[in-house]
Amino acid sequence: MTHEEAKRRIDKLKPLIEKYNEEYHVNDAPSVPDSEYDRLKAELIQLEEEYPDLKTDDSPTQRVGGPPLDSFQKVRHAQAMLSLDNAFDEASLRDFDRRVRDGIGDSFSYVAELKIDGLAVSLLYENGRFVRGATRGDGTTGEDITENLKTIHAIPLRLKEPVTIEVRGEAYMPKASFKALNEVREEEGGALFANPRNAAAGSLRQLDPKIAAKRNLSIFVYSVGQFDGTLDSHSETLDYLDTLGFKTNPERQRCETVEEAMAYVQYWSARRADLPYEIDGIVFKVDRLFQQEELGFTAKSPRWAIAYKFPAEEVVTQLHEVELNIGRTGVVTPTAILEPVQVAGTTVQRASLHNEDLIHEKDIRVGDYVIIKKAGDIIPEVVASLPERRTGEEEVFQMPKQCPECDSELIRIEGEVALRCVNPQCPAQLREALIHFVSRNAMNIDGLGEKIIVQLFTHGLIQDVSDLYQLKYDQLIQLERMGEKSTNNLLASIDASKGNSLEKLLFGLGIRFIGAKAARTLAERFHSMDHLRKASKEELLDVDEIGEKMADAIVQYFEQPEVSALLERLEQAGVNMSYTGPIREEAANEESPFYGKTVVLTGKLERFTRGELKDIIEQAGGKVTGSVSKKTDLVIAGEEAGSKRTKAEELGIDIWSEADLSPYI
Numbered sequence: 066m067t068h069e070e071a072k073r074r075i076d077k078l079k080p081l082i083e084k085y086n087e088e089y090h091v092n093d094a095p096s097v098p099d100s101e102y103d104r105l106k107a108e109l110i111q112l113e114e115e116y117p118d119l120k121t122d123d124s125p126t127q128r129v130g131g132p133p134l135d136s137f138q139k140v141r142h143a144q145a146m147l148s149l150d151n152a153f154d155e156a157s158l159r160d161f162d163r164r165v166r167d168g169i170g171d172s173f174s175y176v177a178e179l180k181i182d183g184l185a186v187s188l189l190y191e192n193g194r195f196v197r198g199a200t201r202g203d204g205t206t207g208e209d210i211t212e213n214l215k216t217i218h219a220i221p222l223r224l225k226e227p228v229t230i231e232v233r234g235e236a237y238m239p240k241a242s243f244k245a246l247n248e249v250r251e252e253e254g255g256a257l258f259a260n261p262r263n264a265a266a267g268s269l270r271q272l273d274p275k276i277a278a279k280r281n282l283s284i285f286v287y288s289v290g291q292f293d294g295t296l297d298s299h300s301e302t303l304d305y306l307d308t309l310g311f312k313t314n315p316e317r318q319r320c321e322t323v324e325e326a327m328a329y330v331q332y333w334s335a336r337r338a339d340l341p342y343e344i345d346g347i348v349f350k351v352d353r354l355f356q357q358e359e360l361g362f363t364a365k366s367p368r369w370a371i372a373y374k375f376p377a378e379e380v381v382t383q384l385h386e387v388e389l390n391i392g393r394t395g396v397v398t399p400t401a402i403l404e405p406v407q408v409a410g411t412t413v414q415r416a417s418l419h420n421e422d423l424i425h426e427k428d429i430r431v432g433d434y435v436i437i438k439k440a441g442d443i444i445p446e447v448v449a450s451l452p453e454r455r456t457g458e459e460e461v462f463q464m465p466k467q468c469p470e471c472d473s474e475l476i477r478i479e480g481e482v483a484l485r486c487v488n489p490q491c492p493a494q495l496r497e498a499l500i501h502f503v504s505r506n507a508m509n510i511d512g513l514g515e516k517i518i519v520q521l522f523t524h525g526l527i528q529d530v531s532d533l534y535q536l537k538y539d540q541l542i543q544l545e546r547m548g549e550k551s552t553n554n555l556l557a558s559i560d561a562s563k564g565n566s567l568e569k570l571l572f573g574l575g576i577r578f579i580g581a582k583a584a585r586t587l588a589e590r591f592h593s594m595d596h597l598r599k600a601s602k603e604e605l606l607d608v609d610e611i612g613e614k615m616a617d618a619i620v621q622y623f624e625q626p627e628v629s630a631l632l633e634r635l636e637q638a639g640v641n642m643s644y645t646g647p648i649r650e651e652a653a654n655e656e657s658p659f660y661g662k663t664v665v666l667t668g669k670l671e672r673f674t675r676g677e678l679k680d681i682i683e684q685a686g687g688k689v690t691g692s693v694s695k696k697t698d699l700v701i702a703g704e705e706a707g708s709k710r711t712k713a714e715e716l717g718i719d720i721w722s723e724a725d726l727s728p729y730i
């Protein structure tokens with residue numbers, strides 16, 4: 066390829082990759098499978114390597130994170146980044162509304178928006194190119210975190226128009242990424258993040274952008290700072306930001322009165338747990354900019370906006386004891402057993418204490434009154450103790466030296482905060498391994514709840530996962546809670562699992578660092594257990610998404626003689642060891658009604674489990690998301706579908722019943 070040809074190809078690839086990136090990360094509606102995006106990106110990386118002079122700062126390849134920095138430069142904001150005044154109840158919202166009406170009369174409306182719980186950032190574009198991103202800092206001076214922000218795919222590196230503009234928004238970590246990140250950290254014995262906001266902030270304050278690049282952050286932008294163009298209203302500003310290629314939050318709504326505003330607060334306060342990201346309130350802003358100007362600012366916040374904060378989901382209760390749980394990898398996690406208490410609509414009786422260091426850092430003692438926090442669907446945690454309520458009876462918690470299950474010595478691996486039981490025969494680990502093996506994304510064996518699993522071990526019916534396939538009717542029927550029907554169902558379910566495609570078995574084996582997604586990638590690539598176990602580290606590293614740590618873990622896993630013996634037993638029992646699932650992109654079917662569509666599943670389904678229907682839609686080239694927005698193309702609503710169905714009706718989105726699926730599935 067000549068230099069000229071390379072340039073032409075690069076000029077074609079860049080906008081195409083940007084378009085796919087935007088569809089996926091901004092619009093939540095990809096039109097091509099991930100593999101197509103990856104293929105084009107790999108081609109661009111290679112061309113840029115061959116012709117380095119053709120590599121530009123705004124190339125889509127520049128999101129991987131450059132070399133680590135020594136420190137962050139200070140950035141002075143051209144316009145101060147203020148914060149908002151808060152309202153905690155209807156009365157204070159009414160006070161705010163009265164002040165607004167006193168200032169500008171009654172002829173105005175508010176734009177209501179979700180208050181995203183992340184961290185405020187400023188994004189500067191010169192002639193359409195992203196040149197600098199900064200934290201809010203103290204409002205006047207922030208830190209230059211450009212390299213970290215570039216790794217966020219929802220931040221365009223180049224705008225649709227060559228404008229010079231400063232845009233502000235909230236960078237955040239989606240709940241699912243937060244959960245996955247903490248799971249990995251827990252497995253690695255690292256300190257856990259307390260909530261998605263801390264995780265997002267922690268990621269963006271890393272000097273090494275490679276860390277932020279791995280953290281799967283996103284952003285919603287909500288305002289414009291320095292800009293020479295003319296915009297008349299906040300709603301127009303948001304629409305304009307959309308057209309420039311930014312991601313704005315789709316749930317915004319116009320409100321004319323306090324009653325409408327409160328209805329919006331109540332609507333979202335009841336549904337915040339369904340959102341895939343955390344919100345901590347609602348923001349109301351006077352829409353027209355000339356009216357905003359008329360109202361002006363106090364020293365620290367605008368008079369034209371207010372943040373209605375949701376009530377704190379924190380309560381005080383007593384910590385009775387600390388229970389120790391041993392995970393599948395031997396990590397010992399302390400859990401607080403609490404006096405039951407209502408928080409965020411549920412009764413909480415257990416809460417995470419994360420690790421021993423944190424217990425001592427927060428000086429949490431057994432018998433203490435403690436503050437419990439529960440946010441959305443996040444596991445409740447103990448935030449702090451209340452030393453002023455101590456009676457003197459409280460006891461400082463000491464981690465035992467021995468595993469409470471198998472008595473072997475607990476070890477603290479260097480660099481980790483967690484203690485581990487390293488006995489591979491520890492019954493707790495074997496039990497957890499089996500719970501994982503039968504779980505839905507793994508072998509999907511129904512009817513094997515925790516209580517039954519514990520009995521299987523205590524009755525000596527099982528030592529490792531392969532023994533599952535040797536279980537007999539006569540053995541199962543003797544267990545508590547096992548009737549004739551449940552025994553037969555369980556045996557049928559165990560039998561059916563033998564036919565699972567390789568990725569389910571791979572995930573179920575619980576190889577360190579291999580989640581469901583990596584397992585699928587490995588199965589698609591190697592097709593059989595035999596090929597995979599013979600793969601060298603280099604061959605593994607050759608696979609997209611498989612990094613150093615994963616490759617090492619796979620090689621080490623298959624080197625163990627016990628693993629060879631286990632796999633042999635599974636194979637003897639008739640468990641399938643090869644990939645039978647379709648290769649996703651081949652299955653993607655342009656004729657399918659789901660191809661390129663964003664679909665939401667809601668209500669009770671009869672014919673399929675949610676997981677099955679999701680697989681079918683994804684294999685046909687569609688995408689399944691959790692919440693209904695104007696970007697949703699189709700809602701499949703089963704029995705008793707609630708708010709999502711209502712929302713879809715409001716937005717005029719197609720709604721199908723399960724029966725409507727019949728011609729296609």
Ligand code: IVH
Pocket residue numbers: 146147148149150178179180181182183184185235287288348366367372
């Ligand atoms: S508007 C003049 N809109 O909440 C302040 N802020 O104290 C303009 N936030 O610092 C902020 N979602 O970090 C605005 N939709 C939203 C927001 C939002 C989250 C954060 C932002 C700000 C804080 C308010």
